[in-house]
Amino acid sequence: MPGLNEPSSRRVLMQGNIAAAEGAIRAGCRFFAGYPITPSSEIMVQMAKLLGSNDGRFIQMEDEIASICAVIGASGSGVKAMTATSGPGFSLMQEALGYGYFTETPMVLVNVQRAGPGTGQATHVGQGDVMQARYGTHGDVFPIALCPASVQEMYDLTIRAFNLSERFRVPTFVMADEAVGHLREPCALHGGFEIEHRNRHGEGAPFGSDAPDGVPPMPAFGDGKKLMVTGSTHNPEGFRKVDDPEIHDALVTRLMRKTEDHRGEIVEVEEFFLDDAEVAFFAYGISARTALAAARRLRKMGVRAGLLRTKTLWPFPEEAVAQLGRRVRAIVVPELNKGMFAGVCRAHAAAEVHSVTQTNGKTIEPGRLVTFVQEVLK
Amino acid sequence: MTRAMEKYLRGGLGGTAFCPGCGHGILLGALLRAVDRIGIHQDDLLFVSGIGCAAWIPSPNIGADTLHTLHGRAVAFATGAKIASPKMTTIVVSGDGDISSIGGNHLIHAARRDTDLTVICANNQIYGMTGGQTACTTPVGARTATDPAGNPHRPFDLCQLVIGAGARYAARYPITRPPMLVDAIEKAIRTPGFTFVEAISPCPTQFGRRNDTPDVGDLYEKVEALCIDRENAESMTFDERLKHFVIGEFRP
Amino acid sequence: MSEQMTKSWRRQVRIGGEAGQGVILAGVMLAEVAAEDGREVAQSARYGAAVRGGDATADVVMADGPIDYPHVEEPDILITLSQPTYDQYAPKQKAGTVLLYDPFFVVPKKCEGVRQLAIPATDAAIREFGKGTGANIVILGALAALTGVVTTKSLQKVIGKNPKRRFRENNLGAIDIGAHLAGQAKEATS
Ligand SMILES: Cc1ncc(C[n+]2csc(CCOP(=O)(O)OP(=O)(O)O)c2C)c(N)n1
Numbered sequence: 001m002p003g004l005n006e007p008s009s010r011r012v013l014m015q016g017n018i019a020a021a022e023g024a025i026r027a028g029c030r031f032f033a034g035y036p037i038t039p040s041s042e043i044m045v046q047m048a049k050l051l052g053s054n055d056g057r058f059i060q061m062e063d064e065i066a067s068i069c070a071v072i073g074a075s076g077s078g079v080k081a082m083t084a085t086s087g088p089g090f091s092l093m094q095e096a097l098g099y100g101y102f103t104e105t106p107m108v109l110v111n112v113q114r115a116g117p118g119t120g121q122a123t124h125v126g127q128g129d130v131m132q133a134r135y136g137t138h139g140d141v142f143p144i145a146l147c148p149a150s151v152q153e154m155y156d157l158t159i160r161a162f163n164l165s166e167r168f169r170v171p172t173f174v175m176a177d178e179a180v181g182h183l184r185e186p187c188a189l190h191g192g193f194e195i196e197h198r199n200r201h202g203e204g205a206p207f208g209s210d211a212p213d214g215v216p217p218m219p220a221f222g223d224g225k226k227l228m229v230t231g232s233t234h235n236p237e238g239f240r241k242v243d244d245p246e247i248h249d250a251l252v253t254r255l256m257r258k259t260e261d262h263r264g265e266i267v268e269v270e271e272f273f274l275d276d277a278e279v280a281f282f283a284y285g286i287s288a289r290t291a292l293a294a295a296r297r298l299r300k301m302g303v304r305a306g307l308l309r310t311k312t313l314w315p316f317p318e319e320a321v322a323q324l325g326r327r328v329r330a331i332v333v334p335e336l337n338k339g340m341f342a343g344v345c346r347a348h349a350a351a352e353v354h355s356v357t358q359t360n361g362k363t364i365e366p367g368r369l370v371t372f373v374q375e376v377l378k
Numbered sequence: 379m380t381r382a383m384e385k386y387l388r389g390g391l392g393g394t395a396f397c398p399g400c401g402h403g404i405l406l407g408a409l410l411r412a413v414d415r416i417g418i419h420q421d422d423l424l425f426v427s428g429i430g431c432a433a434w435i436p437s438p439n440i441g442a443d444t445l446h447t448l449h450g451r452a453v454a455f456a457t458g459a460k461i462a463s464p465k466m467t468t469i470v471v472s473g474d475g476d477i478s479s480i481g482g483n484h485l486i487h488a489a490r491r492d493t494d495l496t497v498i499c500a501n502n503q504i505y506g507m508t509g510g511q512t513a514c515t516t517p518v519g520a521r522t523a524t525d526p527a528g529n530p531h532r533p534f535d536l537c538q539l540v541i542g543a544g545a546r547y548a549a550r551y552p553i554t555r556p557p558m559l560v561d562a563i564e565k566a567i568r569t570p571g572f573t574f575v576e577a578i579s580p581c582p583t584q585f586g587r588r589n590d591t592p593d594v595g596d597l598y599e600k601v602e603a604l605c606i607d608r609e610n611a612e613s614m615t616f617d618e619r620l621k622h623f624v625i626g627e628f629r630p
Numbered sequence: 631m632s633e634q635m636t637k638s639w640r641r642q643v644r645i646g647g648e649a650g651q652g653v654i655l656a657g658v659m660l661a662e663v664a665a666e667d668g669r670e671v672a673q674s675a676r677y678g679a680a681v682r683g684g685d686a687t688a689d690v691v692m693a694d695g696p697i698d699y700p701h702v703e704e705p706d707i708l709i710t711l712s713q714p715t716y717d718q719y720a721p722k723q724k725a726g727t728v729l730l731y732d733p734f735f736v737v738p739k740k741c742e743g744v745r746q747l748a749i750p751a752t753d754a755a756i757r758e759f760g761k762g763t764g765a766n767i768v769i770l771g772a773l774a775a776l777t778g779v780v781t782t783k784s785l786q787k788v789i790g791k792n793p794k795r796r797f798r799e800n801n802l803g804a805i806d807i808g809a810h811l812a813g814q815a816k817e818a819t820s
């Protein structure tokens with residue numbers, strides 16, 4: 001590939017947003033459309049640079065709605081495509097994300113979350129979009145959302161997002177946050193992974209599949225398949241069927257199964273000090289790093305604390321959380337919103353679930369969690 | 379539609395979903411004739427549409443790649459598809475409300491960028507699909523579901539709008555003059571860069587019934603009577619022009 | 631993230647100033663120098679929405695093992711190039727820590743147990759380069775010489791990697807000036 005440096009295991013200091021762009025290129029992304037918004041703009045600027053030297057296409061659109069639509073259009077042309085945005089832009093993209101989901105269009109969206117709602121605090125961190133990633137668009141959808149906690153993971157999980165998106169034909173989110181996006185840490189732009197490609201030339205109708213994984217082949221425009229792509233309810237060939245109850249139900253159900261039946265393949269969690277833990281954090285993104293620091297400090301103080309860290313927000317790691325609930329007395333969920341994932345946790349864990357929330361545009365300091373756990377255990 | 383154009387139609391379809399007397403079917407015929415004259419292979423054609431009756435002109439009727447998208451966003455989808463796959467002749471076909479109201483910003487920006495797209499706007503001067511509400515193309519005084527006493531606002535002059543935004547070519551013709559429409563669409567597709575054709579495509583069901591022309595024949599005659607050549611419109615005042623369909627070709 | 635639990639070397643450095651003073655750049659460079667020294671490092675910044683003006687803070691955490699929480703909680707070393715950031719951070723400094731300030735912008739106050747050192751970096755930069763830009767690197771030179779959290783050798787190496795000749799020359803000079811000022815630095819007596 002012209003201009004693309006060889007992957008390297010050498011770690012170099014790099015900003016999280018830059019690492020995400022590098023990961024996208026490494027995953028084979030060759031199209032980016034976007035609209036500037038803090039704190040995600042560095043991804044767009046880097047993609048403009050990298051796509052220019054890798055025979056890709058970059059376009060700055062007139063707004064976020066146009067950006068996501070252009071990405072879906074480009075993906076339909078057979079090109080791996082991505083956009084990046086933050087809060088207000090993510091809101092604008094919701095209708096088209098539903099369209100991408102319903103037309104089974106692979107694409108990756110990096111949301112570098114900032115402190116919302118509204119225009120909020122553009123340069124400061126938040127984790128308030130995690131439910132919007134799941135429920136933001138209308139209708140019942142089952143998207144995939146990953147959540148990086150380090151610069152290295154901005155690279156690794158962006159690649160993984162492309163792979164999952166191509167594999168399942170599902171729009172996939174990298175739910176980063178300002179703290180991770182703007183963090184500079186050593187990062188290796190390594191090549192230690194397989195790259196997935198959509199099944200472009202396979203047999204079968206493009207919008208229906210008898211295959212157990214429910215993922216149909218996806219020819220591109222220009223492949224001579226006379227595709228009918230529509231966001232209205234359609235039969236396996238793509239014909240609009242806006243009055244047929246069975247076809248609608250079958251389609252919505254198959255799309256759900258694509259993600260729900262493959263939790264094992266999609267969901268990734270990490271465990272720290274859980275073997276004998278009596279209290280555990282459940283955390284994601286930047287807050288997981290707070291939790292890990294806190295768990296270590298508590299251990300030193302003789303408290304049997306642990307951490308279940310999820311790299312996958314959606315589908316939610318239901319089994320891991322349920323299991324955690326059986327292992328520990330209490331689960332503490334630190335997050336930069338008013339307790340969004342604590343609520344989800346409660347639905348799946350039998351243990352008591354405590355919510356530690358912070359919405360001041362700053363990350364939670366480990367000391368706060370240490371004190372909180374001491375209170376809980378009293 | 380004549381048999382000659384059947385080769386461009388997708389198999390397995392009973393007919394279009396348009397109301398009797400709808401202009402959109404005639405526009406479909408004109409579009410296929412233009413494509414046929416240029417001789418573009420079906421595999422190299424991508425039709426993109428939004429949401430509305432007009433968005434059903436290409437999808438699913440045309441036997442080529444069709445991308446039926448969201449209300450207002452066809453031009454944005456087409457921009458991504460075209461840039462990612464430049465070999466495809468990419469044609470947007472959609473309604474006036476779709477392309478110029480909810481999608482107006484995408485329209486002018488695509489014109490400004492000079493993306494190699496042809497946008498065909500089926501202008502029935504109303505929101506057909508949702509039941510005859512006022513559009514940004516509804517004439518002053520016309521009655522609609524949301525302006526029962528008559529629309530107080532002026533309509534867009536879409537050809538002037540896109541020319542102002544940078545289009546390479548724009549043309550306006552009514553579906554009552556198919557040969558001119560075919561010529562214009564052919565020229566638009568052949569012209570590299572952003573081009574635009576506004577097809578006046580009357581809606582008997584939602585517009586005609588509310589505006590004293592429930593009969594299709596009367597409606598078409600009224601459209602014809604309001605057509606005035608570009609050259610002849612030059613002496614008119616701005617407000618007079620707005621009451622007519624100023625037809626012809628427009629260039630920057 | 632890794633599970634190891636050894637007690638290890640870890641330093642937190644905070645640089646505060648006004649946006650436009652090169653505070654963030656100094657933070658990024660310090661992080662690069664620490665990485666050059668073979669440390670694990672995490673660098674972050676806090677700034678407002680405006681490109682120029684307003685407070686800017688750059689944080690660098692360096693350690694000889696994985697860094698869990700990447701932000702500065704309690705700086706071991708605080709550098710301030712502006713009065714507002716001095717006023718904001720200095721009173722919270724722990725006893726036994728080091729505070730470097732630029733007397734061109736900062737009038738120090740009493741901070742119990744904190745070793746406060748005046749580094750007249752802006753004065754020196756104006757004298758040497760005709761303008762105050764460069765003071766950020768002078769301060770880094772002084773930091774390396776005074777505290778040893780990073781080595782002067784790595785600092786020189788990082789500067790030396792910059793492709794722009796003028797940048798290299800000026801800033802290598804700035805490091806020397808910083809080291810010189812470090813030798814003369816007096817503790818604030820107020
Ligand atoms: C975001 C959104 N808003 C509203 C609608 C409802 N809607 C469907 S078609 C339409 C109007 C279509 O009018 P036009 O584009 O002029 O096409 P016509 O039906 O007149 O041919 C509207 C408002 C929608 N589908 N999506």
Ligand SMILES: [Mg+2]
Nearest residue numbers: 473474504506
């Ligand atoms: Mg209409």
